[in-house]
Amino acid sequence: MPAFQYKAIDNRTGQMTKNTVNGITKEELYKMLKKNGLTPIDIQQALEVTASGRAPVKKHRSSEEILKDLSPEQVKLIYKSNSNQKVKRDMTSKSKKIASNRGKKIKTRDILIFTQNFLLLKKADFNNIHALETVISTTENPNFKSILEDILAGVESGENMYTTMEYYSSIFPVIYVNMIKVGELSGALVKSLEQAMDYLENSDALAKKVKKIVMPNVIQFVGMIGLLLVGTIFVIPSIQEVFESMGSKDQLPWITQWFAKFLDSAKYWWYYPVILIATVVIGIIAYIRTPKGRYQWHLFKYKAPIFGPLIYAVDFSRVMKSVSLNIKNGMRVQQALEVSKNVAKNNVMLSILENAINNCLIGKSWVEPFEESGFGNSMTTEMLKVGMQTDLPMMMDKMLEFVESDIDVILQRIMKVLPEISYILVGAVLIFFVVVVLVPCIQLYMGSFMFSSEYV
Secondary structure, three states: OOOEEEEEEEOOOOOEEEEEEOOOOHHHHHHHHHHOOEEEEEEEEOOOOOOOOOOOOOOEEOHHHHHHOOOHHHHHHHHHHOOOOOOOOOHHHHHHHHHHOOOOOOOHHHHHHHHHHHHHHHHOOOOHHHHHHHHHHHOOOHHHHHHHHHHHHHHHOOOOHHHHHHHOOOOOOHHHHHHHHHHHHHOOHHHHHHHHHHHHHHHHHHHHHHHHHHHHHHHHHHHHHHHHHHHHHHHHHHHHHHHHHHOOOOOOOHHHHHHHHHHHHHHHHOHHHHHHHHHHHHHHHHHHOOHHHHHHHHHHHHHOOOOHHHHHHHHHHHHHHHHHHHHHOOOOHHHHHHHHOOOOOOHHHHHHHHHHHHHHHHOOOOOHHHHHHOOOOHHHHHHHHHHHHOOHHHHHHHHHHHHHHHHHHHHHHHHHHHHHHHHHHHHHHHHHHHHHHHHHHHHHHHOHHHHHOOOO
16 A cells, blocks of 8 residues: 555644554545544655556645645634645745744734724625735734734635634734624624724723723833932932041931831841732632632622723623624524623623523513613613613614713823822822932032031
């Protein structure tokens, strides 16, 4: 019997293996590989020299033929094992290229540009393969380009785009993938891409607003703390040395001496508070990882002062956008809620959705759990109730507009409150800095210590 060379992926480790087997047929080799937990990528007959001195014609099963027999999970495993690349002959060189570009992060802007370009091509009646090939040729980020090539490989092998996108859940937001999924399965991909564009633009704008509010205040506070520590560690000892060298009887302010001694003690005993803080943090993390602890932590997020209402409003908006999209694409409310559970990452929101689904099963209103939770604005639940009696998709659009405006109002409140809190904290640190560092500096500058010197 002829010998066969094969390439396969180990399902447990994801590593590529190559070998040559004699004495069995291609079909037997294929079954043997799958039985041993290997996913075959390519099987071809090894070259042999015949009695006539001529090599027989190679007979092999192409990778495309093998991929058609694999499940989506096995296809994903193949993509993962090859550094997120397509199964192609130049796989090794492409892996090296990706390794050299690992520092180039994939940003929301990259996904936004891809969605915009892909949408324009779909409106021009391009098919998915042609549109992806065109977008890939214009993509600048090499890491994102390799992911798009993975998506293209999946489409070429008969899969939907969302199947590969689900594997890259850290790159594509869940609600974004869900929109693409609904569009592909319902045949309304152009409409789903438009909604995905709106979602990305709104999410990016919201993230920039929050960052613009939080970052300046955090930088200001950290800067003051750093200035206090530097002044105490480097400036105060120099002033004390001047006093001692002049033989002055003046002393540094008691609070300055106390803080300097505190920092000196921290140099020698720093590991005690570090161990204590680390123990507390590890204990909290361990508790949060339990089902009860995770639920309590997620509940705290919604009830937290200042940011709690904003976190709930954003989560509620994402879930309702998904529900609205699914209903517009022909799903019933119960099915729309089931699919939208993938969007929710907060366990409290998940429990509300579960109660809403159960209410659908027993014939009660699915809006009640949102109303009984006590979170959010009562106006939203009232609009949903009216929508159930009139036109739900239209009313949900209006409700989402209201939620977006409510989020803007909450952000404006945070913009007013957060600076006040920041000013209080920075003011307290500034006063402490003046007493600890600036008072000794003024004392040295004024030269009053010279009158109490032993040389005068």
